[in-house]
Amino acid sequence: MIYSKLFAPSTEVMAVVKADAYGHGAVEVCRKLMAIGVELFAVSNIDEAIELRKKDITGEILVLGYTSIECVDELYRYGITQTLLSEEYAEKIKNAGLDIKCQFAIDTGMNRIGLNAADENTCEEIIRKYADELNLNGIFTHLCVADSDSFENKEYTQKQVSLFETVAERVSDLKLRYIHCMNSAGGLFCKLPKITNCIRLGIIMYGLKPDTSNILPDGIEPVLSWKSVVSMVKQISCGESIGYGRTFFAEKTMWIATIPTGYADGYRRDLSNKGYVLLHGYKAPIVGRICMDQMMVDVTVIKEAGQDVNVGDEVVLIGKSGEYQITADDMGEMIGTIGYEIVCGISKRVPRKY
Numbered sequence: 001m002i003y004s005k006l007f008a009p010s011t012e013v014m015a016v017v018k019a020d021a022y023g024h025g026a027v028e029v030c031r032k033l034m035a036i037g038v039e040l041f042a043v044s045n046i047d048e049a050i051e052l053r054k055k056d057i058t059g060e061i062l063v064l065g066y067t068s069i070e071c072v073d074e075l076y077r078y079g080i081t082q083t084l085l086s087e088e089y090a091e092k093i094k095n096a097g098l099d100i101k102c103q104f105a106i107d108t109g110m111n112r113i114g115l116n117a118a119d120e121n122t123c124e125e126i127i128r129k130y131a132d133e134l135n136l137n138g139i140f141t142h143l144c145v146a147d148s149d150s151f152e153n154k155e156y157t158q159k160q161v162s163l164f165e166t167v168a169e170r171v172s173d174l175k176l177r178y179i180h181c182m183n184s185a186g187g188l189f190c191k192l193p194k195i196t197n198c199i200r201l202g203i204i205m206y207g208l209k210p211d212t213s214n215i216l217p218d219g220i221e222p223v224l225s226w227k228s229v230v231s232m233v234k235q236i237s238c239g240e241s242i243g244y245g246r247t248f249f250a251e252k253t254m255w256i257a258t259i260p261t262g263y264a265d266g267y268r269r270d271l272s273n274k275g276y277v278l279l280h281g282y283k284a285p286i287v288g289r290i291c292m293d294q295m296m297v298d299v300t301v302i303k304e305a306g307q308d309v310n311v312g313d314e315v316v317l318i319g320k321s322g323e324y325q326i327t328a329d330d331m332g333e334m335i336g337t338i339g340y341e342i343v344c345g346i347s348k349r350v351p352r353k354y
């Protein structure tokens with residue numbers, strides 16, 4: 001919790017554990033977080049929330065996105081807090097007639113969900129109306145360029161934060177329990193507004209960067225590593241090709257190791273002939289196309305260094321080996337995406353160990 005030390009001690013952490021805790025396994029992550037005192041959680045949909053409740057995750061669970069009105073009974077039964085996306089949606093929740101906990105999303109410039117903060121009067125009016133008619137326990141907004149420290153983007157973030165502050169101040173007499181606007185990136189370049197009392201942390205909690213350009217505070221390390229094994233080792237001759245589509249040709253005699261991990265495990269196919277894995281403290285480049293369930297890597301350098309490569313040897317896909325480390329952020333950068341997408345993409349068939 002190094003990062004939360006940047007904020008006032010009274011600031012509560014809402015742990016964002018949507019998408020199975022960014023692929024890390026939501027139930028286990030929540031158990032660990034509960035053990036260190038976290039009582040607020042956020043997920044993307046009601047199924048994720050119910051899964052947590054069924055595994056005895058207590059505290060506040062906020063669904064950040066849309067829930068079909070047909071599911072209101074379950075929201076109520078499991079004590080789940082629902083985001084109100086619009087006035088129209090709030091009205092539907094109200095008409096269900098159940099005492100469902102809710103928080104209003106406030107749109108300050110992302111144009112995704114929420115009441116339009118720029119129209120302060122209407123925004124205030126709607127919040128007041130539903131604070132009366134619903135079990136409203138919070139308001140929040142979401143920042144869309146908080147991960148960037150360019151002048152223009154910092155200005156935009158500041159504008160978003162100010163709009164949110166204005167709305168929050170106008171309804172401060174309602175004494176709403178949860179007022180929040182910061183995601184992981186928010187705390188990197190922006191001061192937490194006084195009126196807020198909680199921060200929503202996702203990616204940084206897992207030790208990854210909101211944007212590849214960011215530098216994380218010292219001591220924040222990725223919590224996930226992803227390992228596989230060598231399933232076969234062989235030598236190939238100059239001129240031979242490797243894999244589907246024959247996209248790689250050996251220009252000399254090479255040692256090749258096969259690894260039983262492929263794109264069905266969430267190992268991105270666009271890393272074909274681009275990415276690398278770590279083996280015995282060496283980088284082993286991926287050669288040929290990544291298959292659904294397997295891939296091939298070049299271990300020539302390792303063999304030439306006099307090291308054995310054997311079936312069953314550990315292969316690090318994400319993590320550390322010797323002096324090298326490969327992170328989900330590195331992998332994302334290689335193929336023009338973000339670490340978020342890499343870890344969220346590790347598929348269910350990869351067993352998680354804690």
Ligand SMILES: *Cc1c(COP(=O)(O)O)cnc(C)c1O
Nearest residue numbers: 016064142183184200201202203
């Ligand atoms: C995903 C999400 C977060 C967490 O974002 P990070 O960048 O992972 O910290 C926070 N708030 C909302 C509304 C989100 O959708």
